[in-house]
Amino acid sequence: MGSSGQQVSWKLADHPTLPKGKTLALIVLDGWGEDKPDEYNCIHVAQTPTMDSLKQGAPEKWRLIRAHGKAVGLPTEDDMGNSEVGHNALGAGRIFAQGAKLVDIALASGKIYEGEGFKYISECFEKGTLHLIGLLSDGGVHSRLDQLQLLLKGASERGAKRIRVHILTDGRDVLDGSSVGFVETLESDLAKLRENGVDAQIASGGGRMYVTMDRYENDWDVVKRGWDAQVRGEAPHKFTNAVEAVKKLRENANDQYLPPFVIVDENEKAVGPIEDGEAVVTFNFRADRMVMLAKALEYQDFDKFDRVKVPKIRYAGMLQYDGELKLPGRYLVSPPEIDRTSGEYLVHNGVRTFACSETVKFGHVTFFWNGNRSGYFNPEMEEYVEIPSDVGITFNVQPKMKALEIGEKARDAILSRKFDQVRVNIPNGDMVGHTGDIQATVVACKAADEAVKMIIDAIEQVGGIYVVTADHGNAEDMVKRNKSGQPLYDKSGKLQILTSHTCQPVPIAIGGPGLAAGVRFRNDVPDGGLANVAATVMNLHGYVAPNDYEPTLIEVVSN
Numbered sequence: 001m002g003s004s005g006q007q008v009s010w011k012l013a014d015h016p017t018l019p020k021g022k023t024l025a026l027i028v029l030d031g032w033g034e035d036k037p038d039e040y041n042c043i044h045v046a047q048t049p050t051m052d053s054l055k056q057g058a059p060e061k062w063r064l065i066r067a068h069g070k071a072v073g074l075p076t077e078d079d080m081g082n083s084e085v086g087h088n089a090l091g092a093g094r095i096f097a098q099g100a101k102l103v104d105i106a107l108a109s110g111k112i113y114e115g116e117g118f119k120y121i122s123e124c125f126e127k128g129t130l131h132l133i134g135l136l137s138d139g140g141v142h143s144r145l146d147q148l149q150l151l152l153k154g155a156s157e158r159g160a161k162r163i164r165v166h167i168l169t170d171g172r173d174v175l176d177g178s179s180v181g182f183v184e185t186l187e188s189d190l191a192k193l194r195e196n197g198v199d200a201q202i203a204s205g206g207g208r209m210y211v212t213m214d215r216y217e218n219d220w221d222v223v224k225r226g227w228d229a230q231v232r233g234e235a236p237h238k239f240t241n242a243v244e245a246v247k248k249l250r251e252n253a254n255d256q257y258l259p260p261f262v263i264v265d266e267n268e269k270a271v272g273p274i275e276d277g278e279a280v281v282t283f284n285f286r287a288d289r290m291v292m293l294a295k296a297l298e299y300q301d302f303d304k305f306d307r308v309k310v311p312k313i314r315y316a317g318m319l320q321y322d323g324e325l326k327l328p329g330r331y332l333v334s335p336p337e338i339d340r341t342s343g344e345y346l347v348h349n350g351v352r353t354f355a356c357s358e359t360v361k362f363g364h365v366t367f368f369w370n371g372n373r374s375g376y377f378n379p380e381m382e383e384y385v386e387i388p389s390d391v392g393i394t395f396n397v398q399p400k401m402k403a404l405e406i407g408e409k410a411r412d413a414i415l416s417r418k419f420d421q422v423r424v425n426i427p428n429g430d431m432v433g434h435t436g437d438i439q440a441t442v443v444a445c446k447a448a449d450e451a452v453k454m455i456i457d458a459i460e461q462v463g464g465i466y467v468v469t470a471d472h473g474n475a476e477d478m479v480k481r482n483k484s485g486q487p488l489y490d491k492s493g494k495l496q497i498l499t500s501h502t503c504q505p506v507p508i509a510i511g512g513p514g515l516a517a518g519v520r521f522r523n524d525v526p527d528g529g530l531a532n533v534a535a536t537v538m539n540l541h542g543y544v545a546p547n548d549y550e551p552t553l554i555e556v557v558s559n
């Protein structure tokens with residue numbers, strides 16, 4: 001059954017000409033866009049002979065595809081791409097309205113307040129506090145400030161009398177240093193609520209990469225630090241004012257890595273620990289970096305760290321973060337119904353699949369790829385391998401990350417001939433790009449290129465096919481620019497480093513000895529994007545994609 005309840009016919013039609021049984025390597029370079037060559041384009045500066053050689057195949061075997069904005073289901077063309085929407089589109093072959101957009105719609109129509117999730121939490125409003133926990137920025141990748149603002153207003157109009165906001169500062173999807181302004185904005189909103197009789201305050205905070213927003217269970221200490229501040233009201237730093245907290249803590253850390261702090265009253269008492277009978281909403285719409293906290297908030301049996309205090313709360317996510325685990329059970333907005341993904345079809349059609357990345361991107365090629373669903377479709381047909389990521393470092397210190405280990409695992413999987421599809425995510429361009437360290441990002445891009453070579457070499461040996469692409473841009477532009485593309489400097493004359501993703505298109509290349517003669521990129525899908533890749537891959541496995549998939553990027557011409 002599909003998630004809509006309809007019977008799904010999983011059998012794919014045979015491709016009229018393309019053969020089955022070729023080993024296919026599907027390589028996703030995370031954060032690898034195409035941009036003009038200059039000194040801030042780390043992919044250009046780095047030695048990337050393998051990716052360069054693929055580009056020589058243009059236009060028949062190499063092209064660019066869209067990876068941001070509406071092409072991946074985001075609200076506007078100004079929205080940069082990200083891993084969640086990128087891998088969702090790559091895996092699902094169709095464009096779904098994504099969390100950011102669904103929350104916008106629910107807030108605009110007011111439907112968010114009519115759903116089960118809001119009713120459930122609002123039953124605490126009479127006696128208890130409403131706690132809101134999430135990323136405070138306008139990055140639009142995990143959350144958006146304007147959505148938080150609307151939710152604050154809407155909840156207080158609907159009876160919330162005491163509100164505590166637990167903020168996570170960004171500096172990753174937005175410029176480092178911008179957190180001060182976001183906290184100021186939030187403070188002025190909360191002051192207005194107080195004028196209207198609502199007891200509303202910021203209660204705790206910390207930098208997203210050091211507090212709360214870990215993912216794929218890489219480092220539970222990150223979540224524990226947040227738990228201690230948010231739930232127990234305990235943190236190494238205490239302030240009476242959040243703007244002051246962020247300004248002070250920024251003297252020794254950037255926005256991404258601010259240590260945890262709590263806001264205290266004049267008696268040094270935390271103003272907003274979470275207590276029995278209260279309501280909690282995690283206001284991020286994106287799943288990966290909220291799942292761990294959601295587990296800590298929701299699960300009775302939990303052994304990842306000592307929670308010390310487990311208040312009896314009513315908890316709802318902005319969205320449901322994991323459709324398979326049904327986590328959390330209550331949510332304000334229904335997530336996109338990403339059904340009938342290419343992975344599920346291919347497994348039903350006998351395509352044996354191997355997927356691999358290191359921890360920090362592992363869920364990208366599994367969970368996101370499969371439509372925000374954890375686990376296997378059929379364990380007999382699939383193997384997912386996670387290589388443990390380094391813990392407790394920023395990746396500019398180890399810019400090669402585990403690229404070569406991922407390459408080796410993929411190579412071995414290809415050479416074993418046990419799999420028809422070997423799918424990897426190579427994280428370097430993205431994870432190191434997010435640190436804003438240009439030199440390290442150059443090293444990162446070179447390492448990613450070497451991993452691609454290792455996998456392509458293995459494909460050569462088994463007579464297979466490769467598809468190399470990316471999920472969105474990042475490493476190809478490391479500076480903030482004005483409208484005419486010139487790098488921007490701040491007031492003190494310092495170059496403004498871009499730690500975020502970009503709106504650039506990404507490359508896609510096909511090749512390998514198993515690629516049938518006459519296969520080439522069509523020129524009649526000029527606006528092709530990530531969602532067109534699934535049908536392309538199905539063709540290369542010898543199948544025709546379902547009718548409602550975005551069209552394939554390839555055609556077969558007779559010579």
Ligand SMILES: O=C(O)[C@H](O)COP(=O)(O)O
Nearest residue numbers: 082083084141172173430
């Ligand atoms: O979560 C992150 O690391 C960033 O906000 C987005 O990066 P990703 O979309 O590549 O994971």
Ligand SMILES: [Mn+2]
Nearest residue numbers: 030031083471
């Ligand atoms: Mn990504």
Ligand SMILES: [Mn+2]
Nearest residue numbers: 031430431434
């Ligand atoms: Mn990223």
